[in-house]
Amino acid sequence: MIKNRKLVISTAVVAGVVAAAGVGFAMVTGDTTTSSSGYCAIMPDAVGLYEGNPVTQMGLQIGRVDHIRSKGDHVEVSFSLDAGRHYPAGVKAVTRSKSLLADRSLELVGNYQTGPQLKSGQCIALDHSFTPKSISEIAGSAADFIDAMAPDNGKDSFQNAVAGFDAALHGNGELARAMMQHAASASANPDQLISDIGSSILNMAPLTDEALQRWSSLRSILDQMPQVVDAGNKLWPGVLNVTNGTGWLVATLYDIQRSYGDVLWPLLKGGVADVIHLAATRSKDIAALLESIPPVAAMLRQQADNNGGLAITYAPPTVNVGGAEIPAAGLLGLTLAKGQ
Structure with a gap:
């Protein structure tokens, strides 16, 4: 009896575990297979993009393209996304391919962190959509460039070249004449030109040799230059x-x-x-x-x-005539009186 009871309990437990695992598996499978539609992107063009092409993010498929509708100068691409992921409202849409010849996929650029999310029924604006140039556009641009450089009418290109040359030389005739005369004189005597070049090189040799010999001084000057500049600033x-x-x-x-x-x-x-x-x-x-x-x-x-040095006593000379007394007069005064 006890053994039968244990067998019944074990069977019930195993059945419960199996049922729970089945429910969980069903829930997970449902989440991964469910997709939400109603998303769209306004693209400049849909070259290489077709219905059923994958929608990717960082190269991994997260949905597929449902419809492509032309709207004049732009294209509306409707697509669906797998459930379980969130995308920012400012996500960008780019058509991507491994080469110009392969089908392209719609790449969503931007991971969600915080803020508004991209919701079903919301379109990615045209200024958030980018497409690479198509082969026809690249070829057309190259053809336009070639046509601009060399028009079909060869006469026009030659005429434009002559007209441009004339406009460039307008007012520079004297300079062009002098340049041609100098070139002609140099070409007429090339030995002299080569000799002048050789003389210039030879004359530069002592300068370079002196610079090499005094390189230590030059390096010292350059090393001191920051201090000199700093002193000049002060x-x-x-x-x-x-x-x-x-x-x-x-x-x-x-x-x-x-x-x-x-x-x-x-x-x-x-x-x-x-x-x-x-x-x-x-x-x-x-x-x-x-x-x-x-x-x-x-x-x-x-x-x-x-006080004990040499002293000279000086007395003005006097004249004694032996008669009536005559006041003494200095020799200098008599000389001056006679001069007067």
Whole structure:
């Protein structure tokens, strides 16, 4: 009896586990196979994109294209997406292919993190859709470029080239003539041209040799250049101050000239000019006089400071005529009186 009861309980437990696993499997399968439709993207074109083509994200298929409708200058691509994923409202749509010849897939660019989501019935705007250039567009662009460079009418291209050459040379005839003359003279005597080039190279040789010999000095100068530039930056405010002071000095001199110029200029052109001319012509005599001042001053200073030094007693000479007394007169005074 007990064994039968245990067998019944074990059978019930196993049946319950199997039922739960079946329900879970059914739920998972349902989630993965269910898809939601109603999404669309406004694309510039749908070249290489067909109904049933895959919709991918990072290369993995997440849906498929349902319908493609032309809307004038753009195309509306309707597609469905697998359930279980979320996409941002600002997701971008790009048609992607491994080559220009293969069918393309619709790639959704952008992963959802936070914020609004892309909902069913909502279309991706045209400014969020991008398509690569088609083969026909690439070929057409190349053809347009070739036509612009070489039109079908060869006469027009030659005419345009001549007209452009004429416009470029307009007003430059003398320069072109001089250039051609110099080129002709150089071509007429190529040996001289080659000789001049060789002379230039030979003349540069001592300079380069000297530069190599003094490279250590040049490198030292370059190494010290940052400190010199820094010192120059520090001295620059002083230059600005000098400039400001010079401006003030010029303004002051201008005020003096405007107020006292009629008095100063005659004086500077007259007496001051004569004094400067006399000083310039007698510069040697003035220099000799100035050179004699320090010895004389030193001698006088020594006589005044040294009480026990050499002293000379001087008395003016007098004349005794032996008669009535005549007041004594100095020799210097008599000489001056006679000169008068």
